[in-house]
Amino acid sequence: MMDTSLLVDTRRLTRHVARLAIASLYAELALYPKPGLVSMVDNGSHTDMNAATFMRSLFSLRHYFRHICRAGSDGAPFATLKRLGIDAEQSMLRATGGVNTHRGAIFSLGLLCAAAGRAYAHGADLTAAALQAHLLAGWGKELGGHTTAIHQLTNGLAAAAKHGAKGARHEAASGLPSVFRTGLGALRRTLREGRNLEHARIDALFALMTHVSDTNVVHRGGPQGAAFVRIQASAFRHAGGTASSGWQAHALAIHHAFVERNLSPGGAADLLAASCFVHALTVEHER
Numbered sequence: 001m002m003d004t005s006l007l008v009d010t011r012r013l014t015r016h017v018a019r020l021a022i023a024s025l026y027a028e029l030a031l032y033p034k035p036g037l038v039s040m041v042d043n044g045s046h047t048d049m050n051a052a053t054f055m056r057s058l059f060s061l062r063h064y065f066r067h068i069c070r071a072g073s074d075g076a077p078f079a080t081l082k083r084l085g086i087d088a089e090q091s092m093l094r095a096t097g098g099v100n101t102h103r104g105a106i107f108s109l110g111l112l113c114a115a116a117g118r119a120y121a122h123g124a125d126l127t128a129a130a131l132q133a134h135l136l137a138g139w140g141k142e143l144g145g146h147t148t149a150i151h152q153l154t155n156g157l158a159a160a161a162k163h164g165a166k167g168a169r170h171e172a173a174s175g176l177p178s179v180f181r182t183g184l185g186a187l188r189r190t191l192r193e194g195r196n197l198e199h200a201r202i203d204a205l206f207a208l209m210t211h212v213s214d215t216n217v218v219h220r221g222g223p224q225g226a227a228f229v230r231i232q233a234s235a236f237r238h239a240g241g242t243a244s245s246g247w248q249a250h251a252l253a254i255h256h257a258f259v260e261r262n263l264s265p266g267g268a269a270d271l272l273a274a275s276c277f278v279h280a281l282t283v284e285h286e287r
């Protein structure tokens with residue numbers, strides 16, 4: 001006879017995972033000041049999207065995260081995840097009137113939801129190490145060979161071809177080191193030092209801006225823009241990050257400098273949401 005308790009538990013897990021995924025995207029959107037990025041306060045360097053566009057996008061993705069987590073727990077092949085990802089991109093574009101708000105999150109956060117489902121189905125504790133191991137064991141080989149599933153020249157492909165930017169596919173094929181090492185590391189460090197989640201998210205965003213090969217930055221600003229982002233983010237961190245009493249004024253000055261140069265670290269923003277997700281999902285298993 002079928003074990004229905006497992007079915008109920010899996011349903012509970014997929015709901016929990018989807019709720020955390022959406023909450024993480026919301027936390028990223030609500031954070032301020034975020035250099036060049038859209039928030040509840042302003043549109044940063046963007047003219048075609050605002051917080052309402054992001055809220056519509058976020059709402060359109062709520063079932064996707066549940067479905068991709070379920071696919072992971074069912075042991076689905078990469079082709080299934082890809083299909084779900086493409087469908088989610090289409091829902092997002094319908095919800096936003098064609099604006100790319102969350103393509104990176106659909107990809108990276110979607111893969112993490114699938115990895116959570118796979119880890120759970122294998123009876124693993126939901127730790128960060130288990131998530132990364134299940135991501136790579138489940139779909140690492142296909143991710144290594146994943147070119148693109150959408151047959152159009154994206155800004156990311158153009159930035160890769162012209163300037164060698166690595167982008168989301170390279171990041172995922174390497175097991176999302178920016179999430180598991182850079183983002184999560186910074187979140188945990190700031191919390192350990194006794195500051196709050198808002199501080200931790202700001203520190204994580206600046207850590208990601210220092211390390212990530214962000215196709216969004218490269219597409220808009222070229223190699224000089226990417227260097228500017230790295231230099232500004234490093235200066236913020238060397239000044240002590242959110243441990244410094246003047247951190248808000250410093251972050252705001254960087255925000256204005258990015259808007260002046262039309263720069264937007266959208267890849268780092270997506271990876272911040274992914275880091276917040278991993279932190280929230282694993283925090284009680286890491287003690």
Ligand SMILES: CC(C)(COP(=O)(O)OP(=O)(O)OC[C@H]1O[C@@H](n2cnc3c(N)ncnc32)[C@H](O[C@H]2O[C@H](COP(=O)(O)OP(=O)(O)OP(=O)(O)O)[C@@H](O)[C@H]2O)[C@@H]1O)[C@@H](O)C(=O)NCCC(=O)NCCS
Pocket residue numbers: 046048081082085086089100101102103104105106107108110111147148149150154155156157166167168169171212213214215216219220264266267268270271
């Ligand atoms: C696999 C794909 C997702 C790859 O897509 P693409 O060829 O576009 O590759 P990337 O640019 O590398 O990645 C896509 C988005 O990921 C974000 N990103 C950028 N750098 C990184 C990075 N190093 N690591 C992780 N993620 C990264 C980034 O998203 C943010 O930027 C968005 C805005 O970008 P853009 O459209 O350029 O917007 P504007 O600057 O405003 O443009 P203009 O107005 O100037 O024109 C922002 O919304 C953030 O989300 C990249 O956009 C994809 O091709 C694919 O295959 N999809 C199908 C799904 C799938 O296969 N799923 C598999 C299982 S889940």
Ligand SMILES: Nc1ncnc2[nH]cnc12
Pocket residue numbers: 028029036037038039044046101102264265266267269270
């Ligand atoms: N808050 C934000 N602003 C602009 N691009 C983004 N991509 C993901 N989050 C973003």
